[in-house]
Amino acid sequence: MEFDFSPVFDSAGFLLRGVGVTVLLSLLSVLGGAILGLAVGLGRCYGPRWLAILLTFYIDTMRAIPVLVLLVWVYFAFPILSGASLPPFWAALAALSFHLAAYVAEILRAGIQSVRPGQTLAGLALGMSTAQLVRKIVLPQAFVRLLPDFGSIISRTIKDTAIATVIAVPELMRSADTIATQSYRPIEVFTGALVIYFILIFPVTRVVDMFYRRVAHLGRS
16 A cells, blocks of 8 residues: 555645644633633532532533534534524534533532641631632642643643534644545545644643643642
8 A cells, every 4th residue: 555645745734724723722612611610610619509509510411411412512403592503613612611611620629629628727717718718728729739630631622622523613633534535545634633633732741741740849738
């Protein structure tokens, strides 16, 4: 079998545009998921019981539904129910963000619960409010401790963007599929896509791990 990677190199610009969409979708999904996950995690840990029950149901639901199913539902079913359609990119962003937020919230909860109760009791004894305790004592340590897990979440998000191809978001996998269909060189094209995903994800995991080793002492108590 002869391999011909010329379709990959000839379509480099087209692939790079797909990479740009993948990176943008990943960054926005991580940002949206982190903000929503922070709110959900704090609400579950410090909110009233009824709110904690609702947020727990949301977390369990998002973790039980495959992200592909959620994506298809947001793009095809949500417009029927609401009458408001979403462009493919924004539908993918919404699905990935809501799905990611559940994992961020659960990781944050574990980080918060890992902080020794004695520290919060000491803060209360000093007259600190709950908001001050969370902001100055609990969250700084929790954030450091969840860094390795957050690195894994970023990597997972970049990989999950590939499913956006099913609703025609022009990300990397969609671009690779288009080139493979036109060139009849699926092995070479998808091997190229595999290498690009590796180039995108591997540095992220290494950078997060190196940063964690530098600041890990800040999370010890």
